[in-house]
Amino acid sequence: MTNMTALALPGPAGSRGxxxxxxxxxxxxxxxxxxxxxxxxxxxxxxxEHQAELTILLGNxxxxxxxxxxxVVLEFSDELERVGLSxxxxxxxxxxxxxxxxxxxxxxxxxxxxxVRQTGDPWERINKLDVERLEKLVLSESTEVAAVMMSKIDVxxxxxxxxxxxxxxxxxxxxxxxxxxxxxxxxxxxxxLSLAAQIDAEPPKAFAAKxxxxxxxxxxxxxxxxxxxxxxxxxxxxxxxxxxxxxSIFTFANxxxxxxxxxxxxxxxxxxxxxxxxxxxxxxxxxERTTADFLLTNMSKRMAEGIREEAEAKGTVKPKIxxxxxxxxxxxxxxxxxxxxxxxxxxxxxx
Numbered sequence: 410m411t412n413m414t415a416l417a418l419p420g421p422a423g424s425r426g427x428x429x430x431x432x433x434x435x436x437x438x439x440x441x442x443x444x445x446x447x448x449x450x451x452x453x454x455x456x457x458e459h460q461a462e463l464t465i466l467l468g469n470x471x472x473x474x475x476x477x478x479x480x481v482v483l484e485f486s487d488e489l490e491r492v493g494l495s496x497x498x499x500x501x502x503x504x505x506x507x508x509x510x511x512x513x514x515x516x517x518x519x520x521x522x523x524x525v526r527q528t529g530d531p532w533e534r535i536n537k538l539d540v541e542r543l544e545k546l547v548l549s550e551s552t553e554v555a556a557v558m559m560s561k562i563d564v565x566x567x568x569x570x571x572x573x574x575x576x577x578x579x580x581x582x583x584x585x586x587x588x589x590x591x592x593x594x595x596x597x598x599x600x601x602l603s604l605a606a607q608i609d610a611e612p613p614k615a616f617a618a619k620x621x622x623x624x625x626x627x628x629x630x631x632x633x634x635x636x637x638x639x640x641x642x643x644x645x646x647x648x649x650x651x652x653x654x655x656x657s658i659f660t661f662a663n664x665x666x667x668x669x670x671x672x673x674x675x676x677x678x679x680x681x682x683x684x685x686x687x688x689x690x691x692x693x694x695x696x697e698r699t700t701a702d703f704l705l706t707n708m709s710k711r712m713a714e715g716i717r718e719e720a721e722a723k724g725t726v727k728p729k730i731x732x733x734x735x736x737x738x739x740x741x742x743x744x745x746x747x748x749x750x751x752x753x754x755x756x757x758x759x760x
Contacts, residue, residue, distance in 0.1 A: 421575065428529070430481070437466040438473060438481045502680060506620060531601035534608065536562045540569045545584070547574065556585035557592060557600050613742035625657025629739065633660070659743070661688065661735035662696040665703040668742060672751040673707035680741045682712075688738050691731025 430438075440463060443450050452460055473481075497503045504516055535558070538546070543562065547555045547570060559582060571579045618626070618664045628636045636658070644651040659667060668676070677685065685704070692701040705713045726734075745751045 421465035430477070432722045433462065433466060433480050434470070435484065437470060438478065439485050441467060441470075442478065442482060445735055495715055497660040531598075531605035532561045535601065535604055536566070538608075540566060540573065543570045544573050546607070548578070550604075552578075552585045553588075554600055554604075555582045556589055557597060558604070559586055559642075560589055561597065561601070580594050594693045619653075621653035622657045625659075628654070628658050629660060630736065636660075659739060661692075661700055661739055662694075664700045664738070664742070668703075669751065669754055670703075672745070673704055674709070676704075676738070676741055677708050677748055679711060679745065680738060682716060682719065684734050684737045686716050687723060687726060687730065687734035689716060690723040691726040691734060692729070697735075 416514070440450055440452070452463065455463070497506050500519070504519060535546075536545075543558070543566065547558060550558070559571065562570075571582065574582070628639065631639070640651055640655060643654065689705070690702045692698050705716060708716070742751070742753075746753055
């Protein structure tokens with residue numbers, strides 16, 4: 410439907426189309442024809458005035474004969490065939506088409522210079538923000554605006570945001586939610602656009618992940634002795650940051666508190682039995698044995714017996730080999746998370 414905008418605009422009638430029909434009327438015929446055929450016609454992408462005019466036309470027209478319909482459809486088909494290449498048509502469309510392909514800083518500058526806002530539903534973008542960022546937005550806005558935000562974002566995420574707010578602020582927002590019945594869709598849209606504009610105004614970040622998440626990801630693949638030494642040292646310098654890093658780290662010892670028990674069979678499906686048996690055999694410390702027991706308890710009884718026998722047969726496993734196997738178990742879990750098959754539990758939510 411790239412040519413729909415052109416058909417909705419005034420212009421000379423095609424040489425092969427019925428002379429008595431205006432270009433607007435022909436556009437209305439095409440739209441009605443496509444709707445009758447069950448096509449999804451993206452009319453919302455047209456300017457408001459064209460949508461209104463098209464609706465009035467459809468309401469005023471009654472019927473046309475088969476010959477006229479065939480002629481209009483043929484003319485429309487000919488016009489589409491003559492189109493060799495279509496362009497976005499405006500700066501907003503061009504920036505959308507190039508999203509992810511040009512430098513984010515350049516895109517942000519062009520949007521500001523052209524006065525173009527980010528396309529799409531602003532509430533979808535707002536809902537994708539993390540809880541910490543949403544908390545900052547809520548604290549910077551009035552109670553009424555915050556109540557609209559709480560009503561528009563996912564329920565689970567809204568609950569997390571409210572839990573982080575000061576008690577008095579959370580109570581006022583909760584009460585204000587009950588007063589949002591009379592809020593109009595236009596008001597909700599304006600609020601969403603205003604909040605999205607604040608997000609757009611923020612300078613682009615060089616790193617998508619937070620500092621504690623980046624360091625935690627690095628330490629995930631570090632030797633356990635090196636990791637513990639670095640964390641102890643970091644704790645002396647900045648205890649709060651060290652605690653955030655610890656929460657970002659996901660190692661073999663963290664599996665019982667982060668992996669849902671019902672997801673263990675998915676892990677055993679993707680992980681070689683020999684690797685898992687090696688990791689089980691290498692588990693010597695109390696926390697490692699807890700992880701081993703957790704995995705064995707939540708897999709099938711037959712598989713657990715086989716893994717135990719294989720682990721016992723391996724005897725004493727060298728630390729380097731054991732760490733490699735444990736790392737493979739963790740990597741397999743992370744891979745399941747990345748492909749969306751499982752979600753890790755948040756230990757803070759369980760407390």
